[in-house]
Amino acid sequence: DQQVKQNSPSLSVQEGRISILNCDYTNSMFDYFLWYKKYPAEGPTFLISISSIKDKNEDGRFTVFLNKSAKHLSLHIVPSQPGDSAVYFCAAVHGSSNTGKLIFGQGTTLQVKP
Amino acid sequence: DGGITQSPKYLFRKEGQNVTLSCEQNLNHDAMYWYRQDPGQGLRLIYYSQIVNDFQKGDIAEGYSVSREKKESFPLTVTSAQKNPTAFYLCASSMPRRGRETQYFGPGTRLLVL
Numbered sequence: 001d002q003q004v005k006q007n008s009p010s011l012s013v014q015e016g017r018i019s020i021l022n023c024d025y026t027n028s029m030f031d032y033f034l035w036y037k038k039y040p041a042e043g044p045t046f047l048i049s050i051s052s053i054k055d056k057n058e059d060g061r062f063t064v065f066l067n068k069s070a071k072h073l074s075l076h077i078v079p080s081q082p083g084d085s086a087v088y089f090c091a092a093v094h095g096s097s098n099t100g101k102l103i104f105g106q107g108t109t110l111q112v113k114p
Numbered sequence: 115d116g117g118i119t120q121s122p123k124y125l126f127r128k129e130g131q132n133v134t135l136s137c138e139q140n141l142n143h144d145a146m147y148w149y150r151q152d153p154g155q156g157l158r159l160i161y162y163s164q165i166v167n168d169f170q171k172g173d174i175a176e177g178y179s180v181s182r183e184k185k186e187s188f189p190l191t192v193t194s195a196q197k198n199p200t201a202f203y204l205c206a207s208s209m210p211r212r213g214r215e216t217q218y219f220g221p222g223t224r225l226l227v228l
Contacts, residue, residue, distance in 0.1 A: 009154070032214055043118075043204050043219030044157070051214070089156060093214070099164060100145050100208050100215050101172075104156035 003027050004092050006105035013112050019077040021108050023090035026071065031095035034102065035064060035075045038087045047088075048075070052095075080112045117141065118220035120205050125225045127192065127199060135190045135223045137205030146188035147206040147217060150174060157204060163188055164210060192225060200227050 005024045013019045023033075031052040036044035050057040050064045050073065057064050063076045077084055087109050091102040118139045127133045139146065145164045149157040159172030163182040177196025182188055188207075192199045202224050206217040 004156070006156075034216065036219075041202075041222065041224070043120075043206075043221050046216045046218065049216065099162065099170070100147075100210050100217065101159060101162065102157075102217060104149075104158075106154065106156045 002106075003030075004090060004103050004105040006088075006090060006108045008108050009106070010109040010111070013080045013110065015082055015112055015114050016079045019075075019080045019084065019110055019112065021075040021077075021088050021090075021110065023073045023075075023105050024071060025073075025092050027092070027094065027103075028068075028071065029095045030092040030103070032093040033064070033066065033073050034091045034093075035062075036089045036091065037084075038089060038107070040087075044089060077110075080110075082112050082114050085110055085112045118205060118207055118218060120203075120220035120223050122223060123221070125223055126228050127225060128228050130194045132191055132193050133225065135192070135203055135205075135225070137188045137190065137220060138186055139188075139205075139207040139218075139220075140186060141207055141209075141218065142185075143207035143209050143218075144185070145208045145210050145215075146182065147208075148172070148178075148180065148188070148190045149204045149206065151202040151204060151222075160190065160203075199225055201225060 034049040035047040038044040147162040148160040163169035208215040
């Protein structure tokens, strides 16, 4: 049972334009969400997170939006750069968790074309 | 430099053989995790440890074993009981803050079966 879903396996965007990566979740008890970026043959690196008490968090070119009623979050990258080409994973943490266990989506491969 | 190291980068396993993947961190993190990544899939949790000499099964623990004798080290053994071991293995660590912590990942080990 996939509790965190990234329904778009891939996304292609022109350099300078906005990239929007989407993530849906099914468990209303998730209350903390993270986005990770992963290059091939490397470990994921943390990008940005958001708590369920917020609906938006911004860090430079990266903004995460959370719509709790829709159980949906999105990552916006503006402007997109070729170096942003990677696999992006969203992850969720259960509100009752004290283990830090992350539930990951399947990932979306972003390609930013020069 | 603080970080997480995994070795080797590539590992080959023969049929019926046990192999051990190394994970070391010098971030002084209490919690450590092992994930498996397969093509087109997200990261799936194999085992995690919140404190020395204690560890818990994740979602796909069958065919794997771990130990946590030191805070810095969390080796993963892929046993002969794991029938489909070919994958990219990622180790992570975090400092638990009731589920709000960020997990930091190592560079990964790719395991291939001969």
